[in-house]
Amino acid sequence: MPADQPPIKRGRVVMLVDNDVRGDSRVQKEARSMAAAGWEVFLLGERRDSPLETWKIGDAEVRLVPVDDKLSVQPSAWRRSWRRPLSYPPGKELAYRIELIKARQADLTTRFALLNSKRRAGGSAAAHALGKAALLPVRVTDKFLSLWTRLRARETMKLRAARRDSSALFNRIPPWFWKKTMGNRAWRRFDPSLWQWELAFRSVIDKLEPDIIHANDFRMLGVGARAKLRAQAKGRKTKLVWDAHEYAPGLVPKFHRLWLPAITAHEAEFAPYADAVVTVSPSLADLLKQEHKLATRPNVVMNAPVQAPAADESAAAVPDLRADCGIGADVPLLTYVGGITPVRGVDIIIDALPHLPEVHLAMVSVHPNGKNPAVEQVMERAASLGVADRVHALPYVPHWQVSDYLRAGDAAVSPLHHLPNHEIALSNKFFEYSHARLPLITSDIRTMAEMVRSTGQGEVFKAEDLDDFVRVVRLVLADPDKYRAAYDKDNLLQSWTWEAQAAVLDGVYAGLLPAAAPVATPVEPAAAAAPAESLPQAAR
Template sequence: MPGRIVMLVDNGVNGDSRVQKQARSAADAGWEVVLLGRSPTGVAQSWQLGGAQVRLLPMPEPLFRKRHQYKRAWLRWPLGYPPNGIAEYRAQQVAAWRADLRFRGAQLELAARAGRRNRAAELWHRARLGVADLAGRWVWVRTKMHNRGMYARRYRNPWDRGYTFFWQKVLGDGAWRRLEPGLWDYELAYGPVVDELAPDLIHANDFRMLGVGARAKIRAQAAGRQVKLVWDAHEFLPGIRPWQPNIRWLPAMRAHEREYAPYADAVVTVSDALADLLRAEHRLAEQPAVVLNAPAVEHAPDGSDDSVPDLRQRCGLGLDVPLVVYSGSAAEQRGLRTMVDALPELPGVHTALVVNPDLQYVRKLVAHARKIGVADRVHVLPYVSHWQVVPFLAGADAGAIPIHHWPNHEIALITKFFEYAHARLPLVVSDVKTMAGTVRSTGQGEVFRARDVADYARAVRAVLADRERYRAAYDRPGLLTGWTWTAQAEILTGVYRRLLAGTGESAEITGPPPTLADTLDALPLPAAARR
């Protein structure tokens, strides 16, 4: 056995095809692999992924909550419930009361039908219904004020700017400890398990896991054991869209990343452009290795061909119905609204969204489709196993990537790009730099202006009118061969072998590679993407 690799990821593993492919490939290459993820249910889980073991860890988040969320906002929201769980209790209490009243009302209705009407009881019941309604409104008002006090603060007022500035000046890159102490929740959940597993190599996926991996490496070295650290940067953190308009979050995450990036013995990432940005941002001694998010159809279990679900069957559509598919994360910046808004201009065309159907954004999108009269042509489907994605998507007529202009969208060929390509789908992509340039050069699809509904509709009509011409682009010798996980796994396992053979050099801060400003200037990003 070459050694033990512990992989770290900040999610529940299912739905993250990149980490699943990494784990299986490393196990296939002979390493003992344990993939540690975060349990979405708060309960520890474990299963086998090929030759790799997946373990999901419960992660309490007391530090993720901000200090004000433990206090009652007396001045701003005086009627709000205190943050001790009473709001949820009162809401459930009123719901139970109403359920009991519905039951009592049904009893009175049955008695009336049987000729045993009790008008006094009915009047009393209606009075109780009125009181319950008033109680429900009162609980709603107090709960609304409670939620405003706990969660409505946006961290963008002068006090928060001053707080952020102060700790950046006092602690430098250590300021994340004050700005986002919730990062310690990851350490407390993952760190002891990593130490117990005593790996030879830690593969930390993305910026949150970088700190966990770096600290585990240093603890191991202090105990006399050598551990190598691979940092897999999926996105360029300065170009990420924060999950909320919080002026603390991004400075904290960047400081955390800068503090621990020097401890990485090797850096891998998803595109050449992102590799350039990372080297400039962290002044890395060597260029990060590029491991594309290519699909791994070879990871299908034996005899699994018949188990791949049928996309059209799930949508209830025949082969003659035009179908455009989107597969991946669902969020505003992913541009799914453009696909829905274009349907009135695309008579007869259906759209399949292979996403997490439980997201609030998806529910709002479906409600919007209903409002504009196209809900019958929007099909929301859950994810399938990563090895099923390509044959599943092949049932569509075209694949869409309508993402908005954002720095990280400009610099990568994202996972769904390769999945659509291996499904031999004509593509409809927005004019983000890297993907648009690739599609124009290969001829595998059409490019439209991001957020432009009419131009998206034009591109869809073009690919549906001549599908075979766009599919013919995939016949180019060597095109799809390089876009396979088999080729990418060789790059990744080559990094592992180099480090574990003792020939790797730490990606220490050195100088001077190109500056970040130079690298960004070299990328012809739209003005909106530079903000």
């Protein structure tokens, strides 16, 4: 090959994700590593308020596609209901009517005040009586409108409560009907907003003419499956890889009561179109095989950290965690990385600090966009307990720096509550904490607790149990080296690297396009064989 010609690519891969890419370390690592392995990679994300439209991650090209959210409004948000015919239509009319009644009452009060002030200033009694009589029709009208508005307001509030009640008969009949008549296609009735990613992405995907579509999670599964069908209709043999990050039926319902039935039906409709499935943990792989009756168990590509960052990633120096906290090397320091929500259990760490008088907490949770209400709430809770000076809210660092940044801590905490997706998770944090060689304090969610017990890398406490959490923290901080030693056994960390996971993903791609011989090796052969077989039995 002439030196001035670019290397031959093994095939074109279009990766799809329903976010702006910048905060998703998994898709960033997938795009960079597959491009380095010789695939021509385009990563398509969604553009809402991002000022960026395209950039490069290694040799992979990122493109953000504008996504319109007009379909996010549910039909019930604009449709009247025959159940409560006197209710106001959805929207702002109720609030407007109530404020208008208040304004009319304020105006009437002012007019009476004017009459009374004139009487006190020496006006005649007859003029005063005549003025009051003239206001009588206004008073009657306002009273009637007030009663009418309040009646309709009560009907509106009752309707809103009824629509939120999933057990109500009139809420159960329509979903039952559509599910019976449409099967998995019923998501079109339950949540039309799932179409908005299709409308945004389809033309971009079709123009790229991919050999492989890599669809991340349930929304992109449908987008990828439909793109595959369009490609096949034109004679192209496009393959679909579904990357399942979570167990859809185990997600916490949000947005509206039909959201969860919609996404599970959507996933069930399009899962059969996947030519290969990958996922984030062995437990989730087993669930997906059973749920969708897959012919083969999905390949596991864990969210492990990069062991050898690329040159453009490693150029910046890793910050000093203890310097950022303003504490010395002898101060006991717990670490936590990631977002903060009630079910992630961070409050238990704050509540424990009054019982651990010398211990500090580093929360690497501050988002660079400046919108951090959850962090602010945690700091308010810490202030109310008198421990705010020992809680340090720190900004996120790039994903390839997390483990090195945390290494200065004494232990890491994963206090997740019991939820279906938490039970089967081996999260980014788990692997980042492990590569920081930190003793791990985890709640007793199934998969992670089994792993920690099997490796000896930490201790397990009963989720949401403050006394047990305090006990475990004291136990770990009394002898952290005991737990750090676990990382030296059985080459534990070797298989928990992104390089090893990238070899699995590369193998999936190559299996779909057998003619695409490797032109680059994403990891050393020894590491490539490690992922599945080197995991302890408890993690499978």
